[in-house]
Amino acid sequence: MIDFGxxxxxxxxxxxxxxxxxxxxxxxxxxxxxxxxxPLTYAYDLHVSLFLLLxxxxxxxxxxxxxxxxxxxxxxxxSICTGFDGYPMAKRGEAVRALRIGITASLFGGxxxxxxxFLFTPPLARVALSFSxxxxxxxxxxxxxxxxxxxxxxxxxGVFAGFLGVFFSLIxxxxxxxxxxxxxxxxxxxxxxxxxxxxxxxxLFALVQILQEAEGGMRDxxxxxxxxxxxxxxxFSDFKGQVVNLFRSAFIGTFVxxxxxxxxxxxxLLSYSQAxxxxxxxxKYGTGCVDGLVASEAxxxxxxxxxxxxxxxLGIPGDSTTAVLVGAFMxxxxxxxxxxxxxxxxxWHVILSALLLCNFLMFFVMFYPIKYIASVIKLPxxxxxxxxxxxxxxxAYSSRNGNMFDVWTMLFFGLLGYFFVKIKLPIVPFLxxxxxxxxxxxxxxxxxxxxxxxxxxxxTRPMGWVxxxxxxxxxxxxxxxxxxxxxxxxxxxxxxxx
Amino acid sequence: MFRVSYKxxxxxxxxxxxxxxxxxxxxxxxxxxxxxxxxxxxRPFINREAMRFFEPGCDKLKLFxxxxxxxxYIYAMEFAGFLASSIVVVFLYSVLFFGVDRLKELPAxxxxxRPWANGAFKSVCxxxxxxxxxxxxVWFLFARVFKITLP
Numbered sequence: 163m164i165d166f167g168x169x170x171x172x173x174x175x176x177x178x179x180x181x182x183x184x185x186x187x188x189x190x191x192x193x194x195x196x197x198x199x200x201p202l203t204y205a206y207d208l209h210v211s212l213f214l215l216l217x218x219x220x221x222x223x224x225x226x227x228x229x230x231x232x233x234x235x236x237x238x239x240x241s242i243c244t245g246f247d248g249y250p251m252a253k254r255g256e257a258v259r260a261l262r263i264g265i266t267a268s269l270f271g272g273x274x275x276x277x278x279x280f281l282f283t284p285p286l287a288r289v290a291l292s293f294s295x296x297x298x299x300x301x302x303x304x305x306x307x308x309x310x311x312x313x314x315x316x317x318x319x320g321v322f323a324g325f326l327g328v329f330f331s332l333i334x335x336x337x338x339x340x341x342x343x344x345x346x347x348x349x350x351x352x353x354x355x356x357x358x359x360x361x362x363x364x365x366l367f368a369l370v371q372i373l374q375e376a377e378g379g380m381r382d383x384x385x386x387x388x389x390x391x392x393x394x395x396x397x398f399s400d401f402k403g404q405v406v407n408l409f410r411s412a413f414i415g416t417f418v419x420x421x422x423x424x425x426x427x428x429x430x431l432l433s434y435s436q437a438x439x440x441x442x443x444x445x446k447y448g449t450g451c452v453d454g455l456v457a458s459e460a461x462x463x464x465x466x467x468x469x470x471x472x473x474x475x476l477g478i479p480g481d482s483t484t485a486v487l488v489g490a491f492m493x494x495x496x497x498x499x500x501x502x503x504x505x506x507x508x509x510w511h512v513i514l515s516a517l518l519l520c521n522f523l524m525f526f527v528m529f530y531p532i533k534y535i536a537s538v539i540k541l542p543x544x545x546x547x548x549x550x551x552x553x554x555x556x557x558a559y560s561s562r563n564g565n566m567f568d569v570w571t572m573l574f575f576g577l578l579g580y581f582f583v584k585i586k587l588p589i590v591p592f593l594x595x596x597x598x599x600x601x602x603x604x605x606x607x608x609x610x611x612x613x614x615x616x617x618x619x620x621x622t623r624p625m626g627w628v629x630x631x632x633x634x635x636x637x638x639x640x641x642x643x644x645x646x647x648x649x650x651x652x653x654x655x656x657x658x659x660x
Numbered sequence: 661m662f663r664v665s666y667k668x669x670x671x672x673x674x675x676x677x678x679x680x681x682x683x684x685x686x687x688x689x690x691x692x693x694x695x696x697x698x699x700x701x702x703r704p705f706i707n708r709e710a711m712r713f714f715e716p717g718c719d720k721l722k723l724f725x726x727x728x729x730x731x732x733y734i735y736a737m738e739f740a741g742f743l744a745s746s747i748v749v750v751f752l753y754s755v756l757f758f759g760v761d762r763l764k765e766l767p768a769x770x771x772x773x774r775p776w777a778n779g780a781f782k783s784v785c786x787x788x789x790x791x792x793x794x795x796x797x798v799w800f801l802f803a804r805v806f807k808i809t810l811p
Contacts, residue, residue: 205806318693322686329679336672343672376726379719380757544757545787548750549794555733555746556802556810564809569734577727584713603675607666615666 166515170213173206174516177217178523184218185225186237186538187546192222194371196486197364198553200493201560208494208509213516215490219483220272220520223462224528227264229539231455232257237539239427240462243434243454250450255394258532262396263452264459265528267408271460272521274412275419275467279474280514283503286475290500296620299605300629302598305422305478307636309591317640320591323582327595328602333357338607352567359489360561361572362596366589367482368554369576372547374583380543404456407437415461419468419480422594433461467517474502474510478598482590485597493561725756737811742803745811746795754787 177199184195195218203211226238231248244264251260293301306324333344334356345353401408411433418429437457438447447454469480470487477499479485491498496506503510528535558572559565579589613619620626664674698705714720729752736745755763762780769778776782802808 201802201808202806204808318686318689322683322690325679325682325686329676329683332676332679338671339668341669341672343676373723373726376722376757377715377718377720379717379722544754545790547757548753548791549798551730551733551753552746552750552795552798555737556798556808559811560802560808564811566734566738566811569737573727573730573734606675606678607671610664611666611668611671615664617662617664 165209169206169210170516171519173210173214174217174519174523175527177214177219178221178520178527181218181221181223182225182228182524182528182535183221183538183541185222185241186228186535187225187541187543188229188235188237188539190371190546190550191238191367191483192219193367193483193486194550195222196483196490197360197367198550198557200360200486200490201553201557203490203493204560208491208496209512211490211494212509212512213519215487216513216516217520217523219487220463220466220517220524221527222483223466224265224268224272224524226462227268227459228261228532228536231260231264232536232539238462240430240465241458242427243430243458244462246434246448246458247451247454250448251455254450256450257536259394259396259400260450260455261532261536262529263400263455265525265532266398266401267404267411267456267459268463269521269525270408271412271415271463272466272517272524274409274460275416275464276514276517276521277467278413278416279467279470279517283471283475283510286471287500287503290476291504293500293625294623295605295608296623297625297629299602299609300620300626300633301476302478302602302605304629304633304636305472305598306591306595307633307640308421309594316586316588317644319586320588323587323589324591324595326587327592327597328599329595330357330592331596331599332603337604352565356600357571357575357596358561358568359492359597361558361568362575363486363489363593364554364557365572365575365577366579366593367486368550369572370579370583370589372551373576373580375543375547380547400452401456404453406440407453407456408460410440411437411457411460412464415464416468416471418461419465420471422472422478422480429461429465430458433457463521466521470513470517473498474513475500477502477601479594482593485590485593488597721760722756725760726753729753729756742810743795743799746799747791750795751788751791754791755784758783758787 180199181192181195184190185192196215199214199218202214206214223238223240226236226241227244227248228237230236230241230244231252234245234249236242236245248260248264251257290301306321306328309320309324334353335342342350342354414433414436415429418432434447434454434457437453438444441447441453443451465481469484472478472480473484473487477497479488488498496502496509554572555569558568561568579592582589582592609619610616621630666674695705697703714723729749733745733749736749739745740748758780763784765778765780766775766784769775769781772778799810803810
């Protein structure tokens with residue numbers, strides 16, 4: 163049994179509503195929402211906090227469809243394909259219908275991924291329980307190699323960013339012998355435990371976005387959308403013939419969510435392209451076709467459960483938002499990984515219940531009052547971002563119960579992240595490397611210390627060979643895919659020139 | 661070769677050089693890839709004309725102003741505390757993001773006797789009101805209700 167009361171419901175509701183607002187505002191994401199609201203979790207226990215945080219997650223992913231459909235600007239990267247068909251529908255006077263189709267598909271995607279989370283996380287965690295430090299090291303290496311496999315055309319850059327994140331995580335004291343490394347003397351107190359995760363997260367995901375918006379002049383691109391003109395309303399029969407599309411897209415979204423560092427835009431794009439490939443009327447895509455809208459929205463909400471599977475079974479975050487959730491668990495002293503479910507059975511049930519509740523809340527909050535919800539895209543950025551900065555500062559400052567150095571850390575990583583964006587170094591692999599870096603080192607050292615430093619220990623266990631196989635396969639796929647992309651690009655250029 | 665030297669006293673320096681080595685290797689691969697690509701397409705390795713850090717039309721005042729205000733905010737919090745510094749900095753951010761150049765309209769708007777008809781005047785007043793309202797609400801919520809330590 164889990165505790166559930168009015169407070170839990172209220173927190174889930176607040177989380178969903180605030181998440182929808184963050185998702186609906188271009189430039190603000192679910193990741194930013196969770197990073198900014200993490201300090202609130204100090205005030206409550208983890209059970210109550212999870213209702214808020216998962217509400218922000220589900221709401222943040224779902225809210226992105228509003229501007230995508232109404233003004234053809236995806237509110238979040240995961241809604242990138244939603245506007246392809248949603249916007250043409252809105253233009254021909256079917257805005258409310260498109261929004262409600264998207265919301266319903268989102269609910270399906272969320273519930274489908276929740277089911278897979280429920281079914282696959284415990285067995286995966288049981289397998290992971292038998293892992294020694296060798297397999298744990300290799301699993302983290304595998305997570306980093308997947309970043310390579312999915313950084314289309316930027317394989318080496320993605321891996322470089324991941325290892326750079328690992329490098330930054332090593333700064334500070336090494337737990338095995340309590341010796342400091344890579345820390346200047348004048349920062350030996352502040353950086354004893356390295357950079358704190360929360361200021362790093364807020365810097366990378368909130369401050370970078372604010373700096374980019376400032377560079378762009380804080381322009382509000384959203385133009386008032388006309389929801390009063392409605393030539394065709396929503397009916398649940400709009401989903402007739404969409405069952406296969408719904409299941410396929412939700413599955414793709416969940417699968418992409420499982421892969422570390424891939425992100426929602428890949429789920430939306432992959433699902434949209436698969437729906438188009440399998441469709442008997444591909445020429446209709448991009449003209450206001452329900453199939454495309456359903457594919458994108460079922461997939462991006464499929465991410466929510468999918469990204470939690472590797473987090474709760476292996477301790478590896480599936481996307482940037484679940485990486486921030488790691489911060490919430492850490493703040494409350496809970497270790498995510500293979501033992502999470504065994505040691506925290508109540509928390510596991512809370513996560514499942516909260517996700518279920520938040521998905522339904524998202525549906526009811528968005529479906530009926532969608533005409534009013536849609537008006538949030540008209541909120542001017544110059545009014546919202548100053549308040550976000552305020553919340554960022556609180557988040558960073560309170561990460562160690564009041565330390566101004568963490569606010570400087572947030573600024574440093576904000577500027578570093580901005581620099582990364584400029585030199586096209588992806589931020590998400592950097593963050594995943596940063597989160598996993600200390601464990602990568604710990605498992606590496608644990609593996610070799612019992613065998614006199616022999617690296618052959620990584621090739622002696624059968625399960626290790628399986629993981630090596632997966633690493634080699636993902637790198638081989640990365641090389642193949644990279645070459646295929648290059649050939650496609652060359653053919654495209656050739657065609658264009660011809 | 662397939663062995664590393666492990667000593668507990670120096671084990672904190674075992675892993676960082678490995679990661680630095682991997683980073684150096686990856687950097688070399690990235691440079692080699694770039695060199696091959698440039699050779700294939702005939703583009704120069706360092707193309708100064710195509711290199712640009714800021715986007716065209718970059719609003720440098722808002723960008724650098726944001727960073728400068730943030731630094732000011734950190735110092736102000738230590739000097740004046742959270743609430744007072746937040747009210748001032750949120751107001752300054754609102755004005756900065758709205759457009760500092762529009763402040764030029766204020767003297768004329770006030771002189772006209774009907775300042776409310778001017779958008780810039782209205783925006784500055786609303787910014788002032790919201791900065792007080794938001795900062796106080798956030799301070800009350802976090803510091804008083806949730807008992808979270810603030811500067």
